[in-house]
Amino acid sequence: MRLTILSTVLFAGTALTAVSAQAAGELNLICSADVVICEQMQGDFEKSHDIKVNMVRLSSGETYAKVRAESRNPKTDLWWAGTGDPHMQAASENLTLEYKSPMLDQLQDWAKKQAESSGFKTVGVYAGALGWGYNTEIFKSKGYKEPVCWADLLAPELKGEIQIANPNSSGTAYTALASLVQIMGEDQAIDYLKKLNTNISQYTKSGSAPVKAAARGETGLGIVFMHDAVAQTAEGFPVKSIAPCEGTGYEIGSMSIIKGARNLDNAKIWYDWALQPDVQSRMKDAKSFQLPSNKTAEVPKEAPKFEDIKLIDYDFKTFGDPARRKALLERWDREVGAVAN
Numbered sequence: 001m002r003l004t005i006l007s008t009v010l011f012a013g014t015a016l017t018a019v020s021a022q023a024a025g026e027l028n029l030i031c032s033a034d035v036v037i038c039e040q041m042q043g044d045f046e047k048s049h050d051i052k053v054n055m056v057r058l059s060s061g062e063t064y065a066k067v068r069a070e071s072r073n074p075k076t077d078l079w080w081a082g083t084g085d086p087h088m089q090a091a092s093e094n095l096t097l098e099y100k101s102p103m104l105d106q107l108q109d110w111a112k113k114q115a116e117s118s119g120f121k122t123v124g125v126y127a128g129a130l131g132w133g134y135n136t137e138i139f140k141s142k143g144y145k146e147p148v149c150w151a152d153l154l155a156p157e158l159k160g161e162i163q164i165a166n167p168n169s170s171g172t173a174y175t176a177l178a179s180l181v182q183i184m185g186e187d188q189a190i191d192y193l194k195k196l197n198t199n200i201s202q203y204t205k206s207g208s209a210p211v212k213a214a215a216r217g218e219t220g221l222g223i224v225f226m227h228d229a230v231a232q233t234a235e236g237f238p239v240k241s242i243a244p245c246e247g248t249g250y251e252i253g254s255m256s257i258i259k260g261a262r263n264l265d266n267a268k269i270w271y272d273w274a275l276q277p278d279v280q281s282r283m284k285d286a287k288s289f290q291l292p293s294n295k296t297a298e299v300p301k302e303a304p305k306f307e308d309i310k311l312i313d314y315d316f317k318t319f320g321d322p323a324r325r326k327a328l329l330e331r332w333d334r335e336v337g338a339v340a341n
Contacts, residue, residue: 032081042055045273089321175225
């Protein structure tokens with residue numbers, strides 16, 4: 001009897017050890033960047049670490065909703081990339097964990113400021129300005145004038161020629177919404193978007209989808225982060241990227257560890273790894289042309305440079321605030337989304 005009990009205890013202990021060892025070798029990650037860079041990051045990490053990455057690709061808006069819904073029983077360890085506003089919102093709602101990476105001192109000021117303003121619950125991993133990309137062949141064949149300002153997108157001839165994502169699911173589109181509010185004022189921005197709605201053929205789920213559609217000739221123009229337009233040009237498509245003349249906002253693509261992460265140590269390993277200069281220098285190989293957050297990482301020659309763009313002083317803290325974001329999205333739903341074509 002004693003031998004049977006001892007054997008059972010030993011078996012249970014062995015099984016527990018095996019489960020623990022297996023758990024220590026895993027990382028549950030959500031990636032909110034383009035799928036190509038997501039897969040490259042996953043592959044590079046697994047080659048250099050004995051950790052299996054279970055990766056899901058979701059937009060930043062979808063990720064925030066998932067993390068919030070699962071807050072009592074988190075199924076995600078780490079959230080990499082995607083616009084900073086929903087990362088900031090998650091931080092303010094205590095859905096993410098404070099972590100000060102030893103890599104912080106190597107980062108650009110804008111990346112460190114993102115960390116500081118969130119209480120070190122998120123950090124900047126890349127940055128990119130908002131603009132659009134248009135199909136030069138379509139515009140030439142139809143005789144459209146090149147749109148260089150936000151106002152130009154309201155031209156009657158562009159009816160049905162523009163795509164932008166839905167700001168409820170897409171961080172890109174929320175950045176556009178928040179940028180226009182900061183440029184024009186809220187009432188004027190909503191009025192502008194109501195007028196723009198006439199020219200919108202589709203509100204996509206993904207932020208980069210509009211310019212991919214433009215590249216394929218399915219629409220004339222996509223409102224996106226400029227580096228997503230540049231990526232299509234690099235692929236050989238007839239896409240030209242534009243930074244709007246009135247000024248524009250920008251994203252700080254961010255990274256956050258989920259509070260209650262089951263594989264916390266592995267999440268920290270990825271976090272530190274993803275901030276290394278050699279890792280960020282590799283992003284261009286996946287046609288990701290953002291500005292890297294590590295000061296010594298190689299800046300892709302194709303990347304739209306901030307010094308060449310009229311940037312607004314984008315207020316990440318205000319527009320990442322849960323109440324402000326909720327109110328703005330509800331107004332968009334009520335006054336713009338509800339009358340969408």
